[in-house]
Amino acid sequence: MSAVAFAPRVDTAPRSALVLLGTGVVGRALLTLLGTPAAASLRLVGAANSRRQHVLPDGALPGDAVEHLARSHEGRDNGPLLAALDAAGATHKIVVDATACTIEAGRHADWLAAGYHVVTANKALAGGQLAGWRALQKALAHGAVYGDAATVGAGLPVLSTLRRLRQCGDSLLTLEGVFSGSLSWLFNQYDGSRPFSALLRDARRLGFTEPDPRSDLSGEDVARKLLIIARHAGFALGSDEVEVESLVPEALRGVDTQTFLDRLEELDEPLRARHAQAKANGKRLRYLARLNQRGRARVGLVEVDADHPAARLSGTDNQFALTTTRYHATPLVIQGPGAGPEITAQALLGDILAV
Numbered sequence: 001m002s003a004v005a006f007a008p009r010v011d012t013a014p015r016s017a018l019v020l021l022g023t024g025v026v027g028r029a030l031l032t033l034l035g036t037p038a039a040a041s042l043r044l045v046g047a048a049n050s051r052r053q054h055v056l057p058d059g060a061l062p063g064d065a066v067e068h069l070a071r072s073h074e075g076r077d078n079g080p081l082l083a084a085l086d087a088a089g090a091t092h093k094i095v096v097d098a099t100a101c102t103i104e105a106g107r108h109a110d111w112l113a114a115g116y117h118v119v120t121a122n123k124a125l126a127g128g129q130l131a132g133w134r135a136l137q138k139a140l141a142h143g144a145v146y147g148d149a150a151t152v153g154a155g156l157p158v159l160s161t162l163r164r165l166r167q168c169g170d171s172l173l174t175l176e177g178v179f180s181g182s183l184s185w186l187f188n189q190y191d192g193s194r195p196f197s198a199l200l201r202d203a204r205r206l207g208f209t210e211p212d213p214r215s216d217l218s219g220e221d222v223a224r225k226l227l228i229i230a231r232h233a234g235f236a237l238g239s240d241e242v243e244v245e246s247l248v249p250e251a252l253r254g255v256d257t258q259t260f261l262d263r264l265e266e267l268d269e270p271l272r273a274r275h276a277q278a279k280a281n282g283k284r285l286r287y288l289a290r291l292n293q294r295g296r297a298r299v300g301l302v303e304v305d306a307d308h309p310a311a312r313l314s315g316t317d318n319q320f321a322l323t324t325t326r327y328h329a330t331p332l333v334i335q336g337p338g339a340g341p342e343i344t345a346q347a348l349l350g351d352i353l354a355v
């Protein structure tokens with residue numbers, strides 16, 4: 001019997017093709033994960049930062065994307081990146097948004113409606129204006145997937161849990177907790193011995209803060225997360241309906257990011273005084289988010305007792321206490337690290353693989 005030689009089937013079409021917007025701390029951590037066996041079914045076809053982009057040649061390693069980008073002369077235009085997704089012949093085409101850019105977030109709904117899946121760490125659409133949230137819900141009716149795990153708790157299973165509860169007919173009644181990894185880290189450490197500004201510089205260096213740390217200190221980032229959760233739970237809350245306490249002194253609100261970073265010491269005295277007052281009252285400072293049953297939402301700095309659940313957090317821990325119609329005697333609590341490039345990138349990878 002003669003042997004029949006079968007040529008091995010060379011299947012160059014990946015299951016999923018991706019473009020990555022944002023190669024900051026989260027984007028770079030994702031590029032590292034894309035080089036691991038867990039991501040073998042994925043092909044990165046393009047990457048962009050705020051100024052440049054590059055369509056990657058076939059066979060380029062994800063880990064080399066930043067170098068390709070550094071040598072690229074191509075300015076920003078999403079058209080060629082989407083064209084590269086179309087040309088990859090993949091079953092799934094995915095735009096990964098690891099920026100904090102409101103303009104890119106404003107495009108998510110259009111991409112979904114055009115059949116691209118979107119996986120995002122960027123909260124600006126779902127946690128922004130209510131009209132944006134509604135546009136997103138409408139676009140999702142076209143069937144593309146919106147991977148949003150990284151937008152709340154840096155991937156802690158908050159939104160997935162809430163969706164599951166709602167599917168079972170359960171409803172969120174109240175919500176309370178610590179929704180910011182950087183503010184958790186800062187207030188878990190701050191005891192008055194080191195200036196607050198020095199701790200904030202460390203939090204920024206460790207990749208916990210937003211690109212402009214005022215987004216954290218102003219309460220804006222916490223408010224966005226509260227809005228995302230509340231809207232998933234069926235509360236049609238507008239962004240102006242959250243009462244927000246800002247920790248940014250008035251004089252630092254209107255300046256550019258670099259000037260703010262140069263003047264961080266101006267945060268020290270007001271926070272030293274708040275801390276001393278809390279200590280005199282036998283309390284701890286924690287930045288809490290709260291939503292009550294009537295839909296009243298507030299985020300701000302609160303003096304809590306030493307045995308308050310938020311007083312017992314450590315590191316970047318987030319804590320989400322959900323009281324629902326069925327979890328009503330005691331709340332369902334989801335707790336764990338809530339900021340950091342590696343866990344956030346893992347949340348993005350998990351959503352990419354789920355597509």
Ligand SMILES: NC(=O)C1=CN([C@@H]2O[C@H](COP(=O)(O)OP(=O)(O)OC[C@H]3O[C@@H](n4cnc5c(N)ncnc54)[C@H](O)[C@@H]3O)[C@@H](O)[C@H]2O)C=CC1
Binds near residue numbers: 022023050122208
């Ligand atoms: N750092 C963390 O622990 C977490 C961050 N996130 C979110 O991840 C996103 C990224 O955060 P980081 O990596 O920490 O910020 P980063 O400042 O380190 O990186 C942002 C990147 O986006 C790029 N960029 C800005 N506008 C762009 C545009 N129009 N097109 C393409 N690229 C653009 C910048 O050039 C930069 O590469 C933010 O939305 C943040 O809220 C979410 C959960 C946790």
Ligand SMILES: N[C@@H](CC=O)C(=O)O
Binds near residue numbers: 151179180209
């Ligand atoms: N800057 C954010 C990062 C995650 O969203 C935070 O501190 O929680």
